[in-house]
Amino acid sequence: MAKMFVISGRTIVEGEAKAKLFIVKEPISFYGEVDPNTGLYRDGRNMRDRIVVAPGVRGSTVGAYIIYAMKKYGVAPKALVLGNIDPVIIVGCVLTSIPLITVDRVKLNYVFEQACDDCIGEVRALSTGLASIKIVC
Amino acid sequence: MANVNDAYDIALNVIERVGRALGASGFVSISHAHASGISYNNIGRPGLEFIEELVEKGARVRVFATFNPVGVPLDPRPLIDYDVEYSEVEEQHRIINLLIKMGFHFSATCIPYILRRPKPKEHLAWGESSAVAIANSFFGAYTNKEGGPLALLAAIAGVTYNAGLHIATNRKPKIQVIVPRPENEVDAGLLGYLVAQKASEIPAVQCLGGWRCGFTCFKAFAAAYASFSHNAHFVIVGVSPESGKVEGDNKIVIDEEEVEMAREKFSDVNVEDVDVFYTGCPHITLGEVFRVIRLVERAKTIYRKKYEVWVGVPGYYILRRWWVKVRDYAMRRGVRLLAGTCPVVMDVRKFVDRVATDSVKAAFYLKVRHRLNVKVSTLEQYLGLKRNG
Numbered sequence: 001m002a003k004m005f006v007i008s009g010r011t012i013v014e015g016e017a018k019a020k021l022f023i024v025k026e027p028i029s030f031y032g033e034v035d036p037n038t039g040l041y042r043d044g045r046n047m048r049d050r051i052v053v054a055p056g057v058r059g060s061t062v063g064a065y066i067i068y069a070m071k072k073y074g075v076a077p078k079a080l081v082l083g084n085i086d087p088v089i090i091v092g093c094v095l096t097s098i099p100l101i102t103v104d105r106v107k108l109n110y111v112f113e114q115a116c117d118d119c120i121g122e123v124r125a126l127s128t129g130l131a132s133i134k135i136v137c
Numbered sequence: 138m139a140n141v142n143d144a145y146d147i148a149l150n151v152i153e154r155v156g157r158a159l160g161a162s163g164f165v166s167i168s169h170a171h172a173s174g175i176s177y178n179n180i181g182r183p184g185l186e187f188i189e190e191l192v193e194k195g196a197r198v199r200v201f202a203t204f205n206p207v208g209v210p211l212d213p214r215p216l217i218d219y220d221v222e223y224s225e226v227e228e229q230h231r232i233i234n235l236l237i238k239m240g241f242h243f244s245a246t247c248i249p250y251i252l253r254r255p256k257p258k259e260h261l262a263w264g265e266s267s268a269v270a271i272a273n274s275f276f277g278a279y280t281n282k283e284g285g286p287l288a289l290l291a292a293i294a295g296v297t298y299n300a301g302l303h304i305a306t307n308r309k310p311k312i313q314v315i316v317p318r319p320e321n322e323v324d325a326g327l328l329g330y331l332v333a334q335k336a337s338e339i340p341a342v343q344c345l346g347g348w349r350c351g352f353t354c355f356k357a358f359a360a361a362y363a364s365f366s367h368n369a370h371f372v373i374v375g376v377s378p379e380s381g382k383v384e385g386d387n388k389i390v391i392d393e394e395e396v397e398m399a400r401e402k403f404s405d406v407n408v409e410d411v412d413v414f415y416t417g418c419p420h421i422t423l424g425e426v427f428r429v430i431r432l433v434e435r436a437k438t439i440y441r442k443k444y445e446v447w448v449g450v451p452g453y454y455i456l457r458r459w460w461v462k463v464r465d466y467a468m469r470r471g472v473r474l475l476a477g478t479c480p481v482v483m484d485v486r487k488f489v490d491r492v493a494t495d496s497v498k499a500a501f502y503l504k505v506r507h508r509l510n511v512k513v514s515t516l517e518q519y520l521g522l523k524r525n526g
Contacts, residue, residue: 064285069183088284
C-alpha cells in the first residue's frame with residue numbers, strides 16, 4: 001500500500017516542484033562533489049530534475065556558481081529540502097529560482113527512515129514563509 | 138539594447154531575497170565592495186558566463202570595487218624557468234577584463250585595505266575571508282563574509298543586506314580567550330588557528346604581556362583565524378578599536394604547549410628540506426618585499442647557498458613604472474614575485490612538493506587542497522638567520 005506523509009518547513013526561496021526524490025544522508029558540497037555539466041553526484045546518481053533531500057550543505061563559496069551552472073546546462077535539481085543552509089546555497093537558489101526549504105532535523109530523519117529515491121515529492125514553498133513537502137511512496 | 142538598470146535590478150533583487158532568507162531588515166549602503174571567487178580554475182565557464190551576462194545587461198559598479206587574486210601570475214616572467222604551461226590563461230584574462238569593464242579597480246589582491254583604508258563603522262561588502270576579518274577587527278568597519286557572487290552583485294547595487302555583522306549588537310565578543318604573547322607571525326598564525334578552533338562565538342583575545350607584535354602578526358592571526366572559524370570577527374584587546382568587554386565569565390586559556398602542538402600539525406618536513414619558501418599570504422607590500430630581499434642577500438653572503446623564495450604581491454603592481462626593475466632585481470637574488478596570485482589559488486603541484494611558509498593559512502590550504510608537504514617557519518628560520526641579527 002502506498003504511504004503518504006507531509007512535512008512542514010520554512011521557505012527560503014519560494015516556488016513549487018513535483019519530482020522523484022534524491023536522498024543524501026550527509027551534507028553536500030556542490031563544489032567538488034557535483035558535476036555541473038551532467039548533474040552527477042559523486043556516488044554516480046544523478047540529481048537532474050529531482051528534489052534533493054539532505055541534512056545540509058558545506059564547503060566553498062564557489063558552490064553558488066555550480067548551482068548556477070547546473071541550471072544553465074539543464075541538469076539542476078527541481079528543489080532542495082535541507083536541514084542546514086548557508087548564504088552560499090541561498091545565493092545559488094535565488095539566482096536560479098530553484099525552490100529551497102529548510103526542515104528541522106527530527107523531521108528530516110523521519111524522511112530518511114521512511115522514504116527512498118523512488119518516492120515522489122511535492123514541494124510547496126510559499127512567499128509567506130510557510131513551506132511543505134508531501135511525499136508519496 | 139541593454140540598459141543599466143537591468144543588471145542593477147537583478148543585483149538588488151538577489152541581495153533582497155538573500156537578505157530576506159537571513160532575516161535582514163532591509164538594505165545598508167556600502168562604500169567598498171571586494172569580490173572573491175573570480176579565479177577561473179574555481180568558478181569555471183559558468184562563473185565566466187554569469188559575469189559576462191551581467192556585463193551584457195549593462196552592469197556598472199556604484200561604489201569603489203576591488204577583486205581578489207586570480208589563478209595565474211599576472212606576470213609569468215618570475216617563474217619562467219619552471220617551464221610550465223599555464224592552462225586557461227585566456228579565460229582568466231577575460232574575467233579580469235569583464236570586471237574592469239564594470240568599473241572594478243585593477244587590484245588582484247587579498248589586501249584591498251591598502252587601496253582604500255576602511256573607516257570605523259563604515260559598511261562594506263567584502264568576500265575574502267582574511268580581509269573581512271581585518272576590516273572588522275583591525276579597522277572597526279562592518280562587513281559580513283560575502284559568499285560567491287554576492288560581493289560582485291553588491292558592487293553593482295551599491296548596497297548589501299542589513300544582517301549579521303552590519304548590526305552593532307551582533308559584533309559584541311561573547312567569550313574571553315587568554316593567549317601567550319606571539320614572538321613572530323608564525324606564532325600569531327598558530328594562535329589564530331587555535332582561537333578559531335576553541336571559540337565558537339566571537340572572541341575577545343587577551344594577550345599576556347600585551348600584543349607587542351605589530352600589524353604583521355595581526356594580519357597572520359586574522360588570516361589563520363578566518364580560515365578556520367565561521368565567525369568573521371574577533372577583538373584583540375588593546376589593538377582592535379572595539380571593546381573587548383565580555384559579559385559573564387565565559388573564558389578559555391591557551392598555553393604555549395598547545396601552540397607547539399599546533400606547530401607540529403603544520404610540520405610535515407624539516408625546514409632544510411623544502412623546495413621553496415613562500416611568504417605573502419595575505420599579500421605583502423613593496424616595503425616588505427625589500428625586507429625579504431635584504432634578508433636573502435644577507436644569508437647568501439654568510440652561507441653561500443642558493444635559496445628559493447616566492448612572494449605574493451598585489452596584481453596591480455605590474456602596472457607600476459618600477460615593476461620590471463623591482464621584479465628583475467628580486468629575481469637576480471632568487472626572490473620570485475608572484476603578482477596578483479598566490480600558491481593557494483594557483484595549480485601549484487606542477488611546481489613544487491615541499492613548501493615552507495610563514496603563513497598558517499597558506500600551510501593549511503597547501504596541505505589539504507594541493508596535498509603538499511608543508512612546514513611553518515619564519516623566513517629567518519628558513520635562511521638560518523637570527524631575528525634582527
